[in-house]
Amino acid sequence: MTSRTSFAPERPFPLEAAQIDRFTRLGYLVLPAFLPDDLVERLKPEADRWVDEGLRDASIQACVDPAVQGPPPVLEIELAAHGELVGHPPLMDVLAQLMGPEFVFHHMHSHRQDPGVPGxxxxxxxxxxxxxxxxxxxxxxxxxxxxxxxxxxxxxxLPGSQHEVAAKDARDGHGTAELPGEVVIDRLPPGSTVVLHSALFHARRPNPRQGDRPRYLIDTSYCQVGHRWPPVKPFWRHMLRRGRDLGLDRGRPELFAERHFEEYVRPA
Ligand SMILES: [Fe+2]
Structure with a gap:
């Protein structure tokens, strides 16, 4: 049976012990209205530029097309508000409580979803x-x-599914269908952040009501240190260097440190 979310305003940070415990057990945490309004309003026009000027497409091509050599002309983190979001201090506080004090930036994706975006x-x-x-x-x-x-x-x-060691697509056969025990997050105020353990199974449910305007969604991901992680972008070294050059680490030396990564391997 599907559970629906209903959110009382909750103190987003510092997290309370019960929130940390819930993240450990269930694999997700919802932080309603987490981002400050002024940051949200500066992110939106950057996301418009990212999509409308073809920068998003160029970034995707640099990842998937072996004929494209080198990094794309612009990275998400080089857009001022996007770069600010990567090391947003309250976000760093939350991550430190969930992962320990040292973690490394993995990647950022910025997107503007059109009405009727598929599941x-x-x-x-x-x-x-x-x-x-x-x-x-x-x-x-x-x-x-x-x-x-x-x-x-x-x-x-799918709460708790982050504990399974499974392939990313192990539940692909279910499409976007309802699964026993799932929770649907379908109501959040602007500027909200959902924190997912990356191994938690999740799906974007198609919306039959087909909204009338695009919606902005930015995801940023981070990895606990003490382990070498696979990069997902062939230009990952360039991305980390730009993060350091732009001072996006805000005094967190591990946030853009190359030593936490394996070599990039292009997917077959
Ligand atoms: Fe995902």
């Missing part, structure tokens, strides 16, 4: 080749700049 099948995003254990934590933070309302594709999560 995305059940999957997880924990980076490990092959999937073998869950000794170290990787976290995706999903920033819903517009929140989630009746016109937004909701997020379905």
């Amino acid at each position: 995305k099948n059940w999957h997880h995003d924990y980076e490990q080749n092959p999937q073998a254990e869950r000794t170290h934590t990787m976290i995706h933070t999903l920033h819903y700049l517009d929140g989630i309302d009746a016109g937004t594709a909701p997020l379905a999560v």
Whole structure:
């Protein structure tokens, strides 16, 4: 049976012991209205530029097309507010409470979802080749700049599934269908952040009501140190160097440190 979310305003940070315990057990945490309004308003025009000027497409091509050599012309983190979001101090505080004080930036994706965006099948995003254990934590933070309302594709999560050692697509056969024990996050105020253990199975449920305007969604992911992680972008070294050059680490030397990564391997 599906559980629906109902959110009383909750203190987002510092996290309370019960929130940390819930994240450990269930694999997710919802932080309503977590991002400050002024940051949200500066992120949106940057996301428009990212999509409308073809920068997003260029970034994707640099990842998937072996004929494209080198990094794309612009990275998400080079956009001022996006770069600020990567090391947003309250976000760093939350991650430190969930992962320990040292963690490394893995990647950022910025997108503007058009009305009627299709669903995305059940999957997880924990980076490990092959999937073998869950000794170290990787976290995706999903920033819903517009929140989630009746016109937004909701997020379905399968609490506790982050403890399974499974392939990312192990539940792909279920498509976006309802699964026993799932929780659907379908109502959030603007500027809300959903913190997911990256190994938690989740899906984007298609929205039959087809909203009337696009919705902004930015995700940033981070990995606990003490383990070498697979990068997902061939230009990962360039990305980390730009993060350091731009001072996005705000005094956290591990946030853009190369030593926490394996060599990049292009997917077959
Ligand atoms: Fe995902």
